[in-house]
Amino acid sequence: MSQIEERFRKLCVMGLGYIGLPTASLLASKGFDVHGVDVNAQVVDTINQGRIHIREPELDILVKSAVQSGQLKAGTSPAAADVFIIAVPTPFKDGYEPDLAYVESATRAIASFLVSGNLVILESTSPVGTTELIAQWLSEERPDLSLKGTTSNGADTSVHIAHCPERVLPGQIIRELVDNDRIVGGIDEASTELAADFYRQFVAGQILTTNSRTAEMAKLTENTFRDVNIALANELSLICEQLSIDVWELIKLANHHPRVNILNPGPGVGGHCIAVDPWFIVHTAPQQSKLIRTARQVNTDKPEYVIEKVRARAARIQNPTIACFGLAYKPDIDDLRESPALHITQQLSEAGIGRILAVEPYIDTLPKVLANTSVELCDQETALAQADIILGLVSHRQFRKLSPAMLQEKIVIDSCGVWR
Numbered sequence: 299m300s301q302i303e304e305r306f307r308k309l310c311v312m313g314l315g316y317i318g319l320p321t322a323s324l325l326a327s328k329g330f331d332v333h334g335v336d337v338n339a340q341v342v343d344t345i346n347q348g349r350i351h352i353r354e355p356e357l358d359i360l361v362k363s364a365v366q367s368g369q370l371k372a373g374t375s376p377a378a379a380d381v382f383i384i385a386v387p388t389p390f391k392d393g394y395e396p397d398l399a400y401v402e403s404a405t406r407a408i409a410s411f412l413v414s415g416n417l418v419i420l421e422s423t424s425p426v427g428t429t430e431l432i433a434q435w436l437s438e439e440r441p442d443l444s445l446k447g448t449t450s451n452g453a454d455t456s457v458h459i460a461h462c463p464e465r466v467l468p469g470q471i472i473r474e475l476v477d478n479d480r481i482v483g484g485i486d487e488a489s490t491e492l493a494a495d496f497y498r499q500f501v502a503g504q505i506l507t508t509n510s511r512t513a514e515m516a517k518l519t520e521n522t523f524r525d526v527n528i529a530l531a532n533e534l535s536l537i538c539e540q541l542s543i544d545v546w547e548l549i550k551l552a553n554h555h556p557r558v559n560i561l562n563p564g565p566g567v568g569g570h571c572i573a574v575d576p577w578f579i580v581h582t583a584p585q586q587s588k589l590i591r592t593a594r595q596v597n598t599d600k601p602e603y604v605i606e607k608v609r610a611r612a613a614r615i616q617n618p619t620i621a622c623f624g625l626a627y628k629p630d631i632d633d634l635r636e637s638p639a640l641h642i643t644q645q646l647s648e649a650g651i652g653r654i655l656a657v658e659p660y661i662d663t664l665p666k667v668l669a670n671t672s673v674e675l676c677d678q679e680t681a682l683a684q685a686d687i688i689l690g691l692v693s694h695r696q697f698r699k700l701s702p703a704m705l706q707e708k709i710v711i712d713s714c715g716v717w718r
């Protein structure tokens with residue numbers, strides 16, 4: 299990795315959430331001058347005090363030292379920079395229509411700060427065509443700027459625009475920001491080259507170049523691949539139940555084939571990415587996306603299947619106590635965003651089928667959605683002592699250590715193979 303080149307020294311990072319804040323603080327720690335921007339003034343204040351508003355291993359230390367060293371400053375509006383990184387949310391609206399409002403407002407907000415030679419990078423996972431839309435929005439705001447790779451006297455005088463999708467896994471974001479290979483796709487070759495040079499300043503992985511549309515589709519394809527593969531595992535779990543076959547043993551055996559690698563069934567697919575991104579493809583090419591849409595549906599239906607299973611078992615017990623093991627959206631993290639485990643626990647409580655205990659070693663208090671329910675947060679030992687039904691929802695390391703003897707007297711419903 300090279301020293302920071304002067305042409306990339308000043309950065310403006312739009313959005314200080316799960317991607318923007320780790321990126322801003324990591325780059326600040328590498329010596330870039332980083333101005334981070336968030337629309338939420340409270341978030342900005344927290345960061346300027348050297349504290350963080352999200353949980354991610356190592357992030358607190360990184361932000362604290364980046365702020366103390368003066369390399370990272372946060373504000374509610376953008377500032378002039380060499381490189382502008384857009385890392386704002388791209389959710390969907392009703393009908394799974396992608397919502398680009400945050401990308402559009404971040405783009406329009408930076409427009410007045412742009413000068414020739416600047417680089418604008420979209421990192422947010424986005425539907426195909428979004429990077430081109432950024433060029434369109436910028437040219438509406440700044441008709442004076444050249445946005446195509448034009449050169450004057452051999453020097454490139456245009457503003458460059460590229461997509462470089464984030465690919466980091468929550469829980470190991472800081473390491474993956476450096477180690478992962480990156481795909482970089484510009485709206486023209488000059489933009490691609492400049493963006494690739496920028497990522498070479500701090501990425502240890504390979505920099506793979508393409509155009510912006512392919513880069514956008516590549517990110518969507520990665521998460522869709524995972525969604526479809528998990529849907530296969532989830533569908534197999536239903537088929538196996540019907541045929542009295544142990545799905546975990548089945549998948550383990552099948553995966554011994556050198557060209558088979560089936561993922562794990564679970565209570566559903568959570569988080570902010572895998573359950574969202576496939577819809578971006580379905581929305582843009584609905585006629586061609588039959589498999590992707592069906593896979594999404596299989597995964598969306600899985601929590602209801604788990605709930606029904608618990609209902610059926612609980613109906614045979616008087617005043618049953620049901621212990622839900624795990625609320626997080628996946629193992630060994632405290633992130634409850636779009637968590638199927640949380641949804642299932644909430645639904646079981648609302649269904650009034652018994653006393654509901656929740657065991658989640660990564661939180662101290664129940665999240666808002668459970669605050670006004672009768673769900674009780676308790677430790678593993680209390681749950682094991684009091685519950686009739688033990689429902690495995692998240693394969694946390696701590697749960698995996700439970701010995702079969704401790705579960706012997708219980709009705710165990712293991713939706714994620716935690717006790718396999």
Ligand code: SAJ
Nearest residue numbers: 464465466467520521561562564567568569571572627628
């Ligand atoms: N899950 C299963 N079975 C499995 C694997 C996962 O049910 O075998 C479930 C998890 O429990 C969870 C959901 O899928 O509910 C998603 O978890 P995940 O670990 O597959 O992915 P995310 O959402 O945490 O992060 C993904 C990553 N994408 C890929 O691995 C292709 C990450 O690299 C992306 O950067 C991230 O999405 C993103 O931001 O798009």
